Amino acid sequence: MATRSEYATRPRERIAGVLRGARRFFSAAEVHRELTAQHVRVALSTVYRTLEHLREKGEATIRVDDTGEATYMFCEPAQHHHHAICNGCGRVEDVDCSAVEQFADSLRNLHGFLLDAHTMEFYGRCAACR
Ligand SMILES: [Zn+2]
Ligand SMILES: [Zn+2]
Ligand SMILES: [Zn+2]
Structure with missing residues (x-):
């Protein structure tokens, strides 16, 4: 049986999992769509917050496109490239x-x-x- 803390970290892991699943940038809406397809129920606001959290931790790279939409990608952090x-x-x-x-x-x-x-x-x- 899952403990309370496992429940708390699961959405973050699933969201990070989507980013790690493909070498491309994802918008929050795309991550949300992907999770919905995997039958993972998570609020879009949680996806936004988690992506931002991953960025702060250096686990995701942010990119803002021409339309002003933020997209995120999993990237090996440390090294400049x-x-x-x-x-x-x-x-x-x-x-x-x-x-x-x-x-x-x-x-x-x-x-x-x-x-x-x-x-x-x-x-x-x-x-x-x-
Ligand atoms: Zn191509
Ligand atoms: Zn990169
Ligand atoms: Zn450079």
Whole structure:
């Protein structure tokens, strides 16, 4: 029999499970739809809250698209990397991009500009969609 605390953590695990299930960004509504399909009953507001919690813990990466909608993805946290996003299926590849880091060096050397942070995404077609 499940204890009280197991009940409390279950929605979070299920939500994290959806994110881990595919290498793409999910909106809260998509996660909710996915869980409903798995017969997991959880309020949309819980999904929103949990996704935000996962982000705060560094277990999910947030991305806000052109329409202002926030989407989340499970991402190996610690290491800095970039994303190549497929326009066809939405699949996300983690890409190491040393060329971008070299560009940061040249900004400093040529312009005396010290880069604190940068974000960069690449869009195209994955191997399966090409
Ligand atoms: Zn990533
Ligand atoms: Zn970078
Ligand atoms: Zn694709």
